[in-house]
Amino acid sequence: MSSSPFPVQLLKNHRREAGMLALLFVLIIWTTIKTIEPGVDGLFGSKFLTLDNFKNVSRTIGIFGIFSIGVGIVIITSGIDLSIGSLMALLGILFFYGLTGSSDLVPEMSWPLAVLMTLTLGLAIGLLHGWLVGKLKLQAFVVTLCGLLSYRGIARFISHDSTVGSADAVQDISYIKMLCTGSVGDLLQGKDGSGILYSLPMSLVYLAIISVVMMVVLHRSVFGRYLYASGRNELATKYSGINTGLVIATAYAISGLFAATAAIPYAIYTSSVSPSTHGAFFELYAIAGAVLGGCSLRGGEGSILGILIGTTILIVLQNMVNLLGYESSLSDAITGGVIFFGVLGDQVGIKGVQQLFRKITGKGATAVGDGD
Amino acid sequence: MKGISKAFPGVRALADVHLEIAKGEVLALIGENGAGKSTLVKILGGVHQPDSGIIDIDGKRVTIDSVTAADRHGIGFVHQELNILDNLDVAGNVFLGREPRKFGLINRRQIYADTQPYLEMLGLDVDPSTPLHMLSIGQQQMVEIAKALSKDARIIIMDEPTSSLTLKETESLLRVIKGLKERGIAIIYISHRLGEVKECCDRVVALRDGENAGGLAKEDITHDAMVSLMVGRDLGDFYRHEECRVGQEAYFQVKDLVTSMYPGKKISFDVGAGEILGFAGLVGAGRSEMAQAVFGVDRALAGKLVLDGSEIPLNSTRSVIRNGIFLAPEDRKSSGIILDFSIQHNISLASLDAFSTFGLIRHEAERAAADEQINALNVKAPSADSIVGNLSGGNQQKVVLGKWLAMSPKVLIFDEPTRGIDVGAKREIYNLMDALAKKGVAIIVISSDMEEVLGISDRIAVMHEGAIAGMLSKEQFSEEAVMHLAVGGKATAA
Structure with missing residues (x-):
């Protein structure tokens, strides 16, 4: 009856997202202030707010965001996808083989065909996971753990455990390079300009497009509702006449497709894929980003916006560690700590703080004005 | 229990409720959902704390501020949704958390021997080493009662004990209740099945909207009397369907x-x-x-x-x-x-x-x-x-x-x-x-x-x-x- 004003309602419905957005702002402001140095060309003289750094950070956000959304959707169905990093290594190698023709395994092909092949392979592997989890009811953790091990293994085997690069491509790959690692400015106004458009990496554009599409799919479409329903209570969803196996399988297919979508710009960006380390731990960053952004591993919870915020926090954190000159080996420890306290703060929340306060101030003797 | 009140945020669950039970008495606690039955017995079982009110057992004032405290005062709780671990055996469930030990390990012979008498008391004919998941729901419930008995419970609360039992199992539960009663154990019996209440209870206490709504002595227990106590109004015919098929395809x-x-x-x-x-x-x-x-x-x-x-x-x-x-x-x-x-x-x-x-x-x-x-x-x-x-x-x-x-x-x-x-x-x-x-x-x-x-x-x-x-x-x-x-x-x- 007494509906709160719209912004309050929005905050109530997206408490987790709002909290994480606040955390992100604090992080950005903190990093900005800490990186102010005399003579730096950035906003407020901060190394963090230079155009170059922005481009760097947002390119990484673009790539990580794409596969994190895929993993997030799987998590919403109360599943998990651990195969992302290994899959990206395998697909990266196959993509480069297609571009260069340097292996007998994959014939040389034009770059659009190579892109198509990579996306199709990602989708197919995702479908395989989906069939195993959704139809055969194998445990997602086990299925994708096997994927994590075997795709990495296959990648190392077919490359004889040596680095595969794009350098020896015979065909002209400058256009696909530009599409992957270039900027909006490069695309629209030609090479070698400067300005804000040249600092807007293409990967961020892809992420934006995918985000908008997936927002509609997840939050507006029938299929999206089925995803949440299957994640929360598969049995009741099945009893409502919905083919939950198919819904769940589709989530894994999307995850595989997005992993492939991210694998292409990431491979081009690194320009060489070393099979044993390329994309290592990416699956865990994806899970971390999704969970930080409000996806519950119990399933049925999470939003695209949350996943985007969670991913951004992770990338900005790593950037901060770099800029502040901490040992880069410390970066994962810091990331882990922030995720832990972020999730803890969200779980314990205002209530926990209140209780703590009450305990300190007077053993619950203080009257709690509970109004009506 | 006297003058028990309890409020949850936005809801007054109980207001000044009284409840008495004698040794060896089977007391039915009835009321519509949300009438406060569960809250009341949860207070007795140490799950919730009352905002005000007192609890006396055997003339002594007691504070029941935790489930462990309830155990100590001899209050056993058989929950509506069974609280059992179906991967353990019967004895393991009965003595969960109180396993007899030998060199820090569970003393198997002892635990089975200790469990046996309780099973016999309840007429439950299973071996103490049977895994719980092999028992029927009715038998699992008996294990819960055995658990309460093994803690020397003097008051046993049963919250909708028959809601998932078969007719046969219900009958044997009612028999067990009679047996417990003879041992002087007081039983608080919550049920929506008025037929059972009529059959096995000595007295009825009804709650309505968190308040005492009256009670019935054994001889006054009838279906209609209970229903009108619970809802505070006459329900008219309960089942009203008139046959309308006759000769249809x-x-x-x-x-x-x-x-x-x-x-x-x-x-x-x-x-x-x-x-x-x-x-x-x-x-x-x-x-x-x-x-x-x-x-x-x-x-x-x-x-x-x-x-x-x-x-x-x-x-x-x-x-x-x-x-x-x-x-x-x-x-x-x-x-x-x-x-x-x-x-x-x-x-x-x-x-x-x-x-x-x-x-x-x-x-x-x-x-x-x-x-x-x-x-x-x-x-x-x-x-x-x-x-x-x-x-x-x-x-x-x-x-x-x-x-x-x-x-x-x-x-x-x-x-x-x-x-x-x-x-x-x-x-x-x-x-x-x-x-x-x-x-x-x-x-x-x-x-x-x-x-x-x-x-x-x-x-x-x-x-x-x-x-x-x-x-x-x-x-x-x-x-x-x-x-x-x-x-x-x-x-x-x-």
Whole structure:
């Protein structure tokens, strides 16, 4: 009856997202202030707010965001996808083989065909996971753990455990390079300009497009509702006449497709894929980003916006560690700590703080004005 | 317990409630859902703390501020949803947390020997080393009682102990209660099944809206007296369905259905439009399995479904639903609703296609459909956005029904429709069945509540071990006739 004003309602419905957005702002402001140095060309003289750094950070956000959304959707169905990093290594190698023709395994092909092949392979592997989890009811953790091990293994085997690069491509790959690692400015106004458009990496554009599409799919479409329903209570969803196996399988297919979508710009960006380390731990960053952004591993919870915020926090954190000159080996420890306290703060929340306060101030003797 | 009050945020659960119980007394605590029964016994069991009020045991003032404290004061709790670990054995459950030890390891011989006398006391004929998952629900419940006894409980609280028991198991539970009573143990018995209350309780205390609503002494306990205490108004006729089938064509037919639970048995029956067909039988007779096989959520091995002359493919929930055949399942919380979803999202889940264009949901249409069902079914909730998990059992069941009524049903299968539901909501559901039947919907009601199945049905199919043992027409209705068939007696005893 007494509906709160719209912004309050929005905050109530997206408490987790709002909290994480606040955390992100604090992080950005903190990093900005800490990186102010005399003579730096950035906003407020901060190394963090230079155009170059922005481009760097947002390119990484673009790539990580794409596969994190895929993993997030799987998590919403109360599943998990651990195969992302290994899959990206395998697909990266196959993509480069297609571009260069340097292996007998994959014939040389034009770059659009190579892109198509990579996306199709990602989708197919995702479908395989989906069939195993959704139809055969194998445990997602086990299925994708096997994927994590075997795709990495296959990648190392077919490359004889040596680095595969794009350098020896015979065909002209400058256009696909530009599409992957270039900027909006490069695309629209030609090479070698400067300005804000040249600092807007293409990967961020892809992420934006995918985000908008997936927002509609997840939050507006029938299929999206089925995803949440299957994640929360598969049995009741099945009893409502919905083919939950198919819904769940589709989530894994999307995850595989997005992993492939991210694998292409990431491979081009690194320009060489070393099979044993390329994309290592990416699956865990994806899970971390999704969970930080409000996806519950119990399933049925999470939003695209949350996943985007969670991913951004992770990338900005790593950037901060770099800029502040901490040992880069410390970066994962810091990331882990922030995720832990972020999730803890969200779980314990205002209530926990209140209780703590009450305990300190007077053993619950203080009257709690509970109004009506 | 004197002057117990308890408030939860926004709700006053109990106001100045009194409760007394003597040694060896069986006290029935009755009331509609939300009347405060559970809160009251949870306070006694140390789960909640009262805002005010006192508790005396044996003339001594006690504070029960935790479940451990309740244990110490000899208060045992047998929960509605059993609190057992089904991966442990009987003895492991009885002595959970108090295992006799030897060198830091569980002393197996000792624990089995210690468990045996409690099992004998309860007449439970199983070995203490049997894993719990091999026992029936009734036997598991006995293990819980054994656990309470092993802690020297003087007061045992039983919250809806029979809600998932078969008739036979209920009978043996009532026998055990008599035995406990003779040992001087006081029992607080919460149940919606008034028949049982009448049979086994010495006194009745009713709660209504968190207050004492009066009590009944043994000789005054009648069904009507209890109902009017609970609801504070006269309910009129409880079951109001008038037979409206008589001589009608079979509308929905199930032919030679074979379920995977009883692969050797075939089930055939038909229901007329406007008829209410009851399914009675013991738990495990295969009634729910039959319903799930018809609905296509459990695999049927063979059989034929015919609705209004045309055949419907077997084992496809989607096409069964598309043809207007719906199931309100037995286990509401796990298969009927999504507890964390709002009322609106639960109601629309099966019919989203009707509220969408090009796969995108039209939220206004969805909202309107949900509001319509909420009003029609009198769901008590602040709005369509309320989370279903926060509603009472009766309102949750209404949401399940709302999901199907939003799609114009032709055949509606109710599996244990009123389990754990208070009297007021029960009556609303019976009225709804009657109204649907009048509109020509064929209704199948599976129920273990004898009173219910006799009261509401036009005909009763009694199942025994996977097959229909007999079909009773209205003039043949009696508890004895149903029981006779349910335990495997021959039909139409000549």
